Amino acid sequence: MIIKILEIRTFLLKIYQKGRFIINPLIRFFVALLVFKGINDNIGFDTRFMGTTVTLCLSLICAVLPSGMIVFLAMALSLVHVFKASMFVAALMFLVYVILYATLMRFSPKQAIVSVIIPLLAGKNLHYSVPLVLGCIATPLSALPCACGLIIYYMFPIVKEAAARQVALNLDDIMQLYLDIVDKILDNKMMFVAAAVFALVITVVFVIRQFSFEYALVISIGAGVVTNILGFLVADLKYSSTVRIGLLILMSIVCGLIAYAAEFFKRVLDYTAIERVQFEDDDYYYYVKAVPKINLSMPRHNVRRMVDNEGEEDDDYEEHADISIVGNDDVRYEEYTEDDYNVDTDTSDIELEDDSRRFPGFSMKKETPAPEPVPSFAKSSDKKTAYEKFDGFDFDDEDATYTDYGEDELEEADSKFDNLTDDDKDVKYVDYEDDDFT
Amino acid sequence: MLNNRKVRIMTQLAIYEKKEGRPDFRLAKYYKMDYARFNALKTILWVTIAYIVGLILVAIYKLEYLLDNAMTIDYKALGWTVLGIYLGIITVYVIGSLVGYSIYYTLSRKKLGRYYKMLGRLRSMYKEEDEYK
Numbered sequence: 001m002i003i004k005i006l007e008i009r010t011f012l013l014k015i016y017q018k019g020r021f022i023i024n025p026l027i028r029f030f031v032a033l034l035v036f037k038g039i040n041d042n043i044g045f046d047t048r049f050m051g052t053t054v055t056l057c058l059s060l061i062c063a064v065l066p067s068g069m070i071v072f073l074a075m076a077l078s079l080v081h082v083f084k085a086s087m088f089v090a091a092l093m094f095l096v097y098v099i100l101y102a103t104l105m106r107f108s109p110k111q112a113i114v115s116v117i118i119p120l121l122a123g124k125n126l127h128y129s130v131p132l133v134l135g136c137i138a139t140p141l142s143a144l145p146c147a148c149g150l151i152i153y154y155m156f157p158i159v160k161e162a163a164a165r166q167v168a169l170n171l172d173d174i175m176q177l178y179l180d181i182v183d184k185i186l187d188n189k190m191m192f193v194a195a196a197v198f199a200l201v202i203t204v205v206f207v208i209r210q211f212s213f214e215y216a217l218v219i220s221i222g223a224g225v226v227t228n229i230l231g232f233l234v235a236d237l238k239y240s241s242t243v244r245i246g247l248l249i250l251m252s253i254v255c256g257l258i259a260y261a262a263e264f265f266k267r268v269l270d271y272t273a274i275e276r277v278q279f280e281d282d283d284y285y286y287y288v289k290a291v292p293k294i295n296l297s298m299p300r301h302n303v304r305r306m307v308d309n310e311g312e313e314d315d316d317y318e319e320h321a322d323i324s325i326v327g328n329d330d331v332r333y334e335e336y337t338e339d340d341y342n343v344d345t346d347t348s349d350i351e352l353e354d355d356s357r358r359f360p361g362f363s364m365k366k367e368t369p370a371p372e373p374v375p376s377f378a379k380s381s382d383k384k385t386a387y388e389k390f391d392g393f394d395f396d397d398e399d400a401t402y403t404d405y406g407e408d409e410l411e412e413a414d415s416k417f418d419n420l421t422d423d424d425k426d427v428k429y430v431d432y433e434d435d436d437f438t
Numbered sequence: 439m440l441n442n443r444k445v446r447i448m449t450q451l452a453i454y455e456k457k458e459g460r461p462d463f464r465l466a467k468y469y470k471m472d473y474a475r476f477n478a479l480k481t482i483l484w485v486t487i488a489y490i491v492g493l494i495l496v497a498i499y500k501l502e503y504l505l506d507n508a509m510t511i512d513y514k515a516l517g518w519t520v521l522g523i524y525l526g527i528i529t530v531y532v533i534g535s536l537v538g539y540s541i542y543y544t545l546s547r548k549k550l551g552r553y554y555k556m557l558g559r560l561r562s563m564y565k566e567e568d569e570y571k
Contacts, residue, residue, distance in 0.1 A: 095491050102488035103531075107538070141538065175501070182499050 006296040009265060025063040032062035032070045035116050038123070039077050043160045046084035049077060067113040071105075074116050078156075085163035088174050092181065093159055100151060104144040111142045118149030119156065125247060127153075129255035131198040132224045133262050135205025136217065143199035150198065154191040158184045189239045197231030212289060214271045217263055225256035268294040441567075447560050454553055462546045462553075470547075474539040481535040482528060489524055 016023055036055045044050045058077070062070045075097050083090035105112050114130060121127040130149075134142040162181050185191070201224045208220035229252050236243045275290045455463075465473060497504065504511070 092495075095495060099488045099491055102484040106484060107535070175498075178498060182495075 003296070006268065006294060009268070010296045013265065028067060028070065029059050029063035031113075031117070031120075032059040032073070034120055035070060035074050036077060038120055039074060039081065042156055043078060043081045043085075043163065045081045045163060049080055068109060071112045071116055082159060082163050086165075086177075088177065089159060089163045089181070092178065093155075096151075096155065100148050104148045108138075108141050108145050111138055111145045114142065114145040115149040115152060118146065119153040122153045125251040126255060126258070128225075128228050128252050129258040131201040131228070132205060132221055132255060132259035135202045135220065135224055136209060136259060136263050137266070138202075138206075140199070140203045140206050143195075143202045146198045146202065147195040150191055150194045154188050154194075155185060158188075190235065190241050190243070193232070193235040193239065193241070197228060197235065200231060201227050214274070214291075217269075218260065221256050221259050221263065224259070225252050228252050228255075270294045441563070444560065444563050447556050447563075451553065451556055451560070454549075458549060459553060462550045465543055465546045466550055468543075470540060470543050473543050474536050477539040478532050478535045481531050485528055485531045486524075489527060493520065 033055060036058055040050045040055065048054070058073055062073060079090050079094055079097075082093055100115075105115060111134065114134065118127045118130055121130065127149075131143075131146055134146065158181055162177055165177065204227045205220045205224040208223050209217050213219075229249055232243055232248050233245065235241055236245065269291045270293070271291060273292050275292075277286075277288045277290070279286050279288070468476065
């Protein structure tokens with residue numbers, strides 16, 4: 001079962017390695033598509049930008065550009081939608097984006113995509129997986145774009161409600177609208193709590209995975225899940241939030257499994273085969289603990305087809321034979337058919353050993369070796385095959401010689417050369433003597 | 439006749455130059471403290487912009503209070519409060535960015551050091567080939 005899972009992992013990694021130039025843009029395309037669709041569904045005030053064509057075009061742009069472009073275009077699209085409903089709210093949103101970029105996002109540009117992934121996953125309560133994964137692959141600095149994403153997620157419903165309110169363009173109403181928005185943002189304690197809990201989870205996962213004890217990675221994810229659950233439970237007790245505890249615990253565990261799956265694809269370590277070595281050089285004495293990675297190669301199934309070659313010219317004959325005779329019709333390699341080789345082409349009764357279960361990644365096939373071509377002059381006149389001449393012959397006997405070829409047979413073979421002269425074109429022959437056969 | 443070792447080293451060098459090495463080569467033009475201070479200056483600029491924007495938003499939020507008590511507000515104390523908060527935020531961000539960018543610079547130099555080591559090895563291989571010729 002485990003070997004099957006490891007084989008699937010190797011197979012998927014191989015596919016990704018071969019096709020990552022296509023897979024990475026595809027992933028960016030789908031993420032961008034989901035993000036833009038989510039924005040259109042939530043705050044789709046401007047119908048011009050809600051069409052499939054616009055969404056697809058924006059997603060295509062994001063597919064070919066770096067992932068930061070998804071964040072930029074998502075912010076731009078949200079501003080365009082809100083501007084259609086309320087110019088003032090759009091201006092306020094723009095200022096909030098400037099503050100978020102200046103204070104949070106610019107320090108971790110590579111993880112900026114997190115600020116759009118969190119609102120995307122939060123709808124399904126899967127956003128708890130983000131700090132767990134970030135703790136495994138990044139530094140605690142990635143808590144900043146995480147906080148950014150949470151602020152955007154909690155701000156969107158407030159902005160949507162405010163933008164949908166029809167207000168007159170006078171100072172009193174605009175001021176009242178602004179005060180309502182800020183009050184709602186400041187009253188939303190869960191936004192700040194979630195940001196703090198996520199920062200804590202990232203730090204806990206990061207710190208624990210740095211340790212060198214066994215299964216540190218798995219333990220760090222478990223600790224992150226526990227920290228997440230406890231953090232939100234404490235927040236629920238203190239602020240009486242609307243968090244459903246059962247759903248929180250369940251989704252935290254699910255997100256922990258997702259984070260473990262992500263780590264599983266990154267590396268798999270075999271803790272049962274740890275090696276400890278000590279050595280020194282001129283400057284230091286080293287205590288080294290080496291944990292081998294499990295890299296399973298896929299078993300390769302080679303299919304060998306035995307095809308009847310009767311009537312076909314064997315162009316490789318000249319490479320194998322010691323001589324090649326051209327120009328004399330009496331001596332032709334075409335005279336040899338498959339029967340002369342006496343090879344059984346039926347491979348159905350060949351049992352192949354499959355050691356792939358005992359030795360993962362290793363497969364041993366027994367292959368029938370191709371018969372070596374026999375020179376034409378060795379063909380006997382009584383239609384016995386050349387190989388049958390060796391029936392009963394003891395090949396291990398060092399004193400044995402090829403005396404089964406009688407004198408008559410050698411003379412018959414030699415006579416084939418009698419008609420050849422040096423003037424014959426492209427004639428190459430070797431004058432075989434008795435000693436050549438011993 | 440191909441020298442496999444040389445091809446291997448050159449391939450690793452080319453991969454590094456194309457991907458990871460680009461920001462590292464940009465960093466190599468600076469000294470460590472120059473790079474950290476330059477980025478700290480950029481941080482100060484951006485945090486100042488964010489603080490001014492935030493201050494404007496807070497001022498608008500408290501506009502009613504400010505207008506009602508325009509004559510009685512202690513502007514000196516208010517100014518010192520605003521400045522104090524600004525200095526506090528800037529201090530945190532500057533220290534954080536100095537430490538962070540210094541660590542980033544150190545890690546980048548380690549990778550660059552490995553790159554130059556491989557480059558030196560390649561150079562010695564070329565020298566050996568020239569000596570044989």
